[in-house]
Amino acid sequence: MHGHIEGKPILEVRGLTVEYDTGAHPVVAVDDVDLDVHAGEFVGVVGESGCGKSTLLFAIAQLLSPPAAITGGSVRFQGQDLVAMSEKKLAALRWRDFSVVMQSAMNALNPVKSIGSQFRDAIMAHDEPVADDRPAEVLRLVGIDPIHLKSYPHQLSGGMRQRAMIAMALLFTPDLIIMDEPTSALDVVAQRSLMLQIKDLQQRLGFAVVFVTHDMSLISHFSDQLLVMYAGQVVELGATRAVFDHPAHPYSKGLLDAFPSIRGPKVPLTGIPGSPPNLAHPPSGCRFNPRCPEAFADCTKVEPELYRVGSVQARCLLHAPSNKPAPVQEATS
Ligand SMILES: Nc1ncnc2c1ncn2[C@@H]1O[C@H](COP(=O)(O)OP(=O)(O)OP(=O)(O)O)[C@@H](O)[C@H]1O
Structure with a gap:
């Protein structure tokens, strides 16, 4: 479905581990x-x-702050390990080679500066020439x-700020x-329209996206690959279509x-009984076992590894x- 999933990855996360030091x-x-x-x-x-x-996204972007810290692994972006990189080199890469959009633009935008002046600040922080x-x-x-380059964040709607x-x-x-x-x-309506716009831009401009959401139906339409996390671990990873099917x-x-x-027929929603574990004391064996209907x-x-399925x-x-069930024996009569 997406011919561009070829060649060397631009982002290679390996063994990435983040701890919150809670004493x-x-x-x-x-x-x-x-x-x-x-x-x-x-x-x-x-x-x-x-x-x-x-936490995973912040760790990839090297935006964690104490008490969180990367305690293991690497994040290679275009061949360079971001974990080992100096803050100065990282600052040069951020915005230019990778950028980050967080949950609330209201927290990310400066309330006392116009949109245009914030854009100029971002441009001036880099040596890269940008057209006027x-x-x-x-x-x-x-x-x-x-015209909204002159506007301040509070003058825009939530959707416009995002x-x-x-x-x-x-x-x-x-x-x-x-x-x-x-x-x-x-x-919901603004969510859909912004999502369509993000997807359209991504396809036209060709950037890669790592996208966190709670909305499974949204992601089913827009993502190529799906990473399902449970209690800090990857529990399933693969083509979105394969995971959904x-x-x-x-x-x-x-x-x-x-x-x-x-799209499918209406069926009762069952959900998952119970709640996720305390990450300071995860259950032994499989972390999902206390809630798992198939345990x-x-x-x-036994702690499961990631197995190919x-x-x-x-x-x-x-x-x-x-x-795996043993192959069925031929009946010998
Ligand atoms: N400052 C902190 N000190 C200790 N533990 C923390 C701290 N911040 C987050 N955590 C723990 O880290 C875990 C991961 O949090 P994180 O915000 O990354 O989860 P999330 O999946 O993004 O959640 P949400 O969907 O609610 O945003 C949580 O279990 C939380 O208890």
């Missing part, structure tokens, strides 16, 4: 995450509240009249945009059952090679 027990909010993102690819990151989605009309051009790209943040993220036409629920503060992990099944299908004895003892990977003992 007593460190909270491992991101645990040994691996992820490849190719040029032009749209990756959705889903999972219940508190599973570590935002670029701020107007990126505003037009996101459907805002350039669009203005996306425009700012596009100033240098980066190769990657990291987005943490950029539509979540908006009403045949979820391999019982948690992914539960997440999908908890959301109404847009068996080993699940409380067809075209996807799933962290579930049901798919461990040792648990």
Whole structure:
């Protein structure tokens, strides 16, 4: 479906681990995450509240602040490890090569500066030459009249502020945009329209996106690859279509059952009983075992790895090679 998922990834996350130092027990909010993102690819990151989605994005963008810290792994972006990079070098890459759009533009935009002057600040912070009309051009790209370069954030609606943040993220036409629920503060209609616009821009300009959302139906239409997180770990990773058609992990099944299908027949929503574990004391064995409808004895003892299941990977003992049913013996009569 997407011919561009080829060649070397532009982003290679390996063994990425983030801890919140809480004094007593460190909270491992991101645990040994691996992820490849190719040029032009749209990756959705889903999972219940508190599973570590935002922490993962902040860790990729090197925007964590204490008590959170990366305690292991690497984030190679266009061949360079961002984890080992100096803040000065990172500042040169941010906005120009990758940019970040967070949940609320109101928190990211400066309330006492006009949109235009914030765009100019971002441009001046880099050596890269930018055409004088670029701020107007990126505003037009996101459907805002350039007259609003003179506006202050409070003079724009919530949807326009999010669009203005996306425009700012596009100033240098980066190769990657990291987005943490950029539509979540908006009403449903504005969410859909902003999402369509993000997808359209991504296809026209060719940047890759790592996108966190709670909205499974939104992501089903827009992402190429889906990363399902549970309790800080990747529990399923694969092509979005494959995960939606045949979820391999019982948690992914539960997440999908908890959301109404847009196109499919109406079925009762079952959801996932129970709540996610405390990350300071995750359950032994599989972290999902206390809530899993398919758990068996080993699940409380054995920590599952990510196993290949067809075209996807799933962290579930049901798919461990040792648990695969033995081939049916030929009956000897
Ligand atoms: N300052 C902190 N100190 C200790 N633990 C923290 C801190 N901030 C976050 N955490 C823990 O890290 C885990 C991951 O949080 P994170 O915000 O990344 O999850 P999330 O999946 O993005 O949640 P949401 O969908 O609600 O935004 C949570 O379980 C949370 O308890």
